[in-house]
Every structure is written in structure tokens, then in C-alpha cells.
Amino acid sequence: MPPPRTRGTALRHRLAELRGPDVPAKALDARALAALAANPGCRRRAILDGAGVDKARLAGALGSPSGFGQSQFAFMRGNAFEARVKADGGAELLRLARERLDAGAEPPAAASVPDLSASGPQGRAARTALALREATEAGGWTLLDHPMLALEVAGSPAFLEPDAVVVHPDGRWTVVEIKSFPMLDGAADPAKVGAAARQAAVYVLALEEVAARLDPPARVGHRVLLVCPKDFSNLPAASAVDVRKQRAVTRRQLDRLTRIEEIADSLPEGVCFAPDLPAERLTSAVESVPATYTPECLSACELAFHCRDRSRADGAVTSLGRSVRAELGGLTTVGDVLAAARGEHGDPEDPAVAALRRAARLRAEALEGRSGAVEGAGRSGAVEGAGRSGAVEGAAVCR
Incomplete structure (x- = not known):
């Protein structure tokens, strides 16, 4: 009876299944590691890079080809x-x-x-x-x-x-x-x-x-x-x-990165990222792994265009950047943010909600003041125009 596979051997076998049969692994380089470390919360990139998936080919198969590569x-x-x-x-x-x-x-x-x-x-x-x-x-x-x-x-x-x-x-x-x-x-x-x-x-x-x-x-x-x-x-x-x-x-x-085996164990059976699979199955496989998209991904990850489209479709605030996401606290979608600003959602004691409502009031006051100024300018122009018309008419009568 053959000895049981070690944990490392089982993990390598699992990663090979995720990559696809007979698909060679794409080696990580220092540039990819630097980009991976810059976004440690992205489980999608962690598992794809850990499994040696060619993300450029994967992005092309998903219909969102990347512009990566050196001339x-x-x-x-x-x-x-x-x-x-x-x-x-x-x-x-x-x-x-x-x-x-x-x-x-x-x-x-x-x-x-x-x-x-x-x-x-x-x-x-x-x-x-x-x-x-x-x-x-x-x-x-x-x-x-x-x-x-x-x-x-x-x-x-x-x-x-x-x-x-x-x-x-x-x-x-x-x-x-x-x-x-x-x-x-x-x-x-x-x-x-x-x-x-x-x-x-x-x-x-x-x-x-x-x-x-x-x-x-x-x-x-x-x-x-x-x-x-x-x-x-x-x-x-x-x-x-x-x-x-x-x-x-x-x-x-790098120390904060989720261990690859934990992500692999959480995936459904049969998930595979081989780029020659049908687009529907490939999309489903990619979407089974949570992603954390930020605008910085556009210069660091081949899947950035695909993840950006999904992030925008979901209304995720991460698509606005890390600094904005950090300021919004528990508000994770653009819809939640707008509802909180209108007073329809959120705890008034939450600093982020209070700041949004204060900003909404200031914006409304600024727009109201601008409308009043435009309306006042319109009335002034009408009076001025009437004065000019009267002067012209008076001049004509004098002649």
C-alpha cells in the first residue's frame, strides 16, 4: 500500500488541478511578488499566482485582455x-x-x-x-x-x-x-x-x-x-x-497573505482556470474566488480590467481607491454611500455617515446659492435690458 501523500504533495496536486491538465505553471517573479504584496487582501490573485496560472492568457479568455508586456x-x-x-x-x-x-x-x-x-x-x-x-x-x-x-x-x-x-x-x-x-x-x-x-x-x-x-x-x-x-x-x-x-x-x-491551501480548500469541487475552457465556465471559476480591486491594480495585475468591470457592476467603493474605501468605514457600495448621504441609511453617530450628510448639506446649500445668484443675475439683466430698450425708444422719439 503506497504511503499517504504529504501535505505539500497534496497541495501541489490541488494547484495543478486548478491550473488545468497539462498546463505548465507560470513562475512567479519579483515584480509579481511586489504587486502581490501591495494588495494582500486579494484572494483571487493569491490563488492564481500560487497555482502558476498565466493571468494574461486568462484575461484574454475572459474577454478583458490586459495591456501588460514589454515592447x-x-x-x-x-x-x-x-x-x-x-x-x-x-x-x-x-x-x-x-x-x-x-x-x-x-x-x-x-x-x-x-x-x-x-x-x-x-x-x-x-x-x-x-x-x-x-x-x-x-x-x-x-x-x-x-x-x-x-x-x-x-x-x-x-x-x-x-x-x-x-x-x-x-x-x-x-x-x-x-x-x-x-x-x-x-x-x-x-x-x-x-x-x-x-x-x-x-x-x-x-x-x-x-x-x-x-x-x-x-x-x-x-x-x-x-x-x-x-x-x-x-x-x-x-x-x-x-x-x-x-x-x-x-x-x-507577505506575512499577512492568506495561505494558499486555505483558499484552495474553500473553492468548490471542479473549479479550474485553464484558459481553453468555455468562457461561461471560466468566468464562474474566477468569480468563485473573492477579489479586492483597487485602481492601483491597473498597473500591477493582468486581470485588472476584468475585476474593474465586475467591481463597477457591483457598485463596490473599492473601485474608487483605497483612501476613499478607508474613509467610508462600513459602507461598502456606492448605493449605501448615496443613501447614507440622503439620510435614508446608516447610523447618524457613525463618523463616516455624519461626514457624508454634512457634505450633502453643504453641496445643497452651494447649489441653492448658485441658483439664486443665477436667478438674480437674470432679473438684473432683464431690468438692464428694459432700461436700454427705453433709452433707445426715447432717443427715437426725440428724433
């Missing part, structure tokens, strides 16, 4: 720039790392670039951990090109691949992010830098898990190296970005 030109430009930065054994990249993060260290004259190839993501993650330990013990500069890191997310491992990790002579580890947006006069677009910092914070968390397993534990730098093209050229420029805030926020949000 081919941007992709090729980014790859060409990264290759330039890492040329000659990463000499320029290591020079920038020393210049921005470790000016007192010895120059990276003979840096090590270990081979990280292995079979599968688990094998590559193990090979990366071994290379990090060997580099830390050996001292000197080491460049890990596209290492593989593992991070547990909602009870399931996610494999992440940063652009590079630098090991300093003192044993410190630094995450490197290489982006193709320009750095003009030493500064880049703050919004793009912020997105890169959130993505790098995920890598820092994963690297910390590897560092904690060493004896003694290795140190992971809280500043990451952001490398971008200088001005409008293809020459690299770098900046040290402190990601302590982003790391703390991401850690807290």
Missing part, C-alpha cells in the same frame, strides 16, 4: 545594455559597486564569476547558495550573474532571478538591479526608481533567507545598486538605493 524594442535594448554592463567578467559593474557602496575596499582586479548552471530551479537555487557560501569564505570580489533564489510565499516556494548579486571582500552581499530607463544628471524618474526598489526588496528578502542558513550568518546590504544608462547614451551609471522601507513593507505584507 520588443525595449526588451532588446534592455538586454543589450545589461550585456554591456556585465562585459569583461563584470569589470564595469564591480567598479560601480565599489565606487557607490564600498569605496574603501580593494579594487576588483581579479573578481570571481562562478558558474551557476544546474538542473531546474531547485538545482540552480542550491548551486547559488553554495556559490554564495564559497565566495563569503574566500573573500575578495565575486559576481553572481543571474543567481536563483527561493522565497516562501503563502506556503509555496517562489523562485526569483535577480540581475546580479555582488559579494564584497568583507563578505557582504549586495543585490544589483539593471534597468534600461535613463539616469539624467545623476537622477532617474522617481516613480521608476520606486518600482525598482520594491522589486529589489523582494530579492533582498530572498537573499536574507540564504544568508541566515550560514554559520555565522552572512550580511545582506540594505542598499542595492541600481544601474541605468547615463543620460541618453548606452554608458552605465549607478546609484545606491536604500530599500529598508520597501523591505519592511514587503515582509509585512
Whole structure:
């Protein structure tokens, strides 16, 4: 008699059923994790990402295709720039790392670039951990090109691949992010830098898990190296970005995520998200998992257009944004909000209800005052017009 399946094996089997027969899993990356952590209350995204569902294909099958994806030109430009930065054994990249993060260290004259190839993501993650330990013990500069890191997310491992990790002579580890947006006069677009910092914070968390397993534990730098093209050229420029805030926020949000097995256990039997299913069945499957839509999802999730349409159809106040939702307390629909403002719904002692009614009164008074002003202006214009007519008539009589 075969031994019973372990909990992890049962979960993987269940997630494969949700994904669909013979549908390969789509691996989570740091960008998806940063977006997932930004909206931890969305059970729909948690289960879809945990099961490895291709949300872009799913959105297309639902009739709400997303506009996600990098243009081919941007992709090729980014790859060409990264290759330039890492040329000659990463000499320029290591020079920038020393210049921005470790000016007192010895120059990276003979840096090590270990081979990280292995079979599968688990094998590559193990090979990366071994290379990090060997580099830390050996001292000197080491460049890990596209290492593989593992991070547990909602009870399931996610494999992440940063652009590079630098090991300093003192044993410190630094995450490197290489982006193709320009750095003009030493500064880049703050919004793009912020997105890169959130993505790098995920890598820092994963690297910390590897560092904690060493004896003694290795140190992971809280500043990451952001490398971008200088001005409008293809020459690299770098900046040290402190990601302590982003790391703390991401850690807290990931810890708050509902465990994937809890969501999977709550779904009806037969639910499947395979994109080749009939649209009606696929829609029913997606709607069986609660979603928490906010306008920020439009820049972070492939299913945002579908969820936005459903949120608007239901009149959910979350479609107005997190700040508005937070101010409205227990009022969860636009209909409830309007009824509370008219005095037809809600507890008058509720601060949100009281604020809505006060705002409704102020609006009514403002509109009434405006109507009175318009009416008064109309009467004044009529009198003025009558005066002008009388003057014209008098002038005609005088002639």
C-alpha cells in the first residue's frame, strides 16, 4: 500500500488541478511578488499566482485582455545594455559597486564569476547558495550573474532571478538591479526608481533567507545598486538605493497573505482556470474566488480590467481607491454611500455617515446659492435690458 501523500504533495496536486491538465505553471517573479504584496487582501490573485496560472492568457479568455508586456524594442535594448554592463567578467559593474557602496575596499582586479548552471530551479537555487557560501569564505570580489533564489510565499516556494548579486571582500552581499530607463544628471524618474526598489526588496528578502542558513550568518546590504544608462547614451551609471522601507513593507505584507491551501480548500469541487475552457465556465471559476480591486491594480495585475468591470457592476467603493474605501468605514457600495448621504441609511453617530450628510448639506446649500445668484443675475439683466430698450425708444422719439 503506497504511503499517504504529504501535505505539500497534496497541495501541489490541488494547484495543478486548478491550473488545468497539462498546463505548465507560470513562475512567479519579483515584480509579481511586489504587486502581490501591495494588495494582500486579494484572494483571487493569491490563488492564481500560487497555482502558476498565466493571468494574461486568462484575461484574454475572459474577454478583458490586459495591456501588460514589454515592447520588443525595449526588451532588446534592455538586454543589450545589461550585456554591456556585465562585459569583461563584470569589470564595469564591480567598479560601480565599489565606487557607490564600498569605496574603501580593494579594487576588483581579479573578481570571481562562478558558474551557476544546474538542473531546474531547485538545482540552480542550491548551486547559488553554495556559490554564495564559497565566495563569503574566500573573500575578495565575486559576481553572481543571474543567481536563483527561493522565497516562501503563502506556503509555496517562489523562485526569483535577480540581475546580479555582488559579494564584497568583507563578505557582504549586495543585490544589483539593471534597468534600461535613463539616469539624467545623476537622477532617474522617481516613480521608476520606486518600482525598482520594491522589486529589489523582494530579492533582498530572498537573499536574507540564504544568508541566515550560514554559520555565522552572512550580511545582506540594505542598499542595492541600481544601474541605468547615463543620460541618453548606452554608458552605465549607478546609484545606491536604500530599500529598508520597501523591505519592511514587503515582509509585512507577505506575512499577512492568506495561505494558499486555505483558499484552495474553500473553492468548490471542479473549479479550474485553464484558459481553453468555455468562457461561461471560466468566468464562474474566477468569480468563485473573492477579489479586492483597487485602481492601483491597473498597473500591477493582468486581470485588472476584468475585476474593474465586475467591481463597477457591483457598485463596490473599492473601485474608487483605497483612501476613499478607508474613509467610508462600513459602507461598502456606492448605493449605501448615496443613501447614507440622503439620510435614508446608516447610523447618524457613525463618523463616516455624519461626514457624508454634512457634505450633502453643504453641496445643497452651494447649489441653492448658485441658483439664486443665477436667478438674480437674470432679473438684473432683464431690468438692464428694459432700461436700454427705453433709452433707445426715447432717443427715437426725440428724433
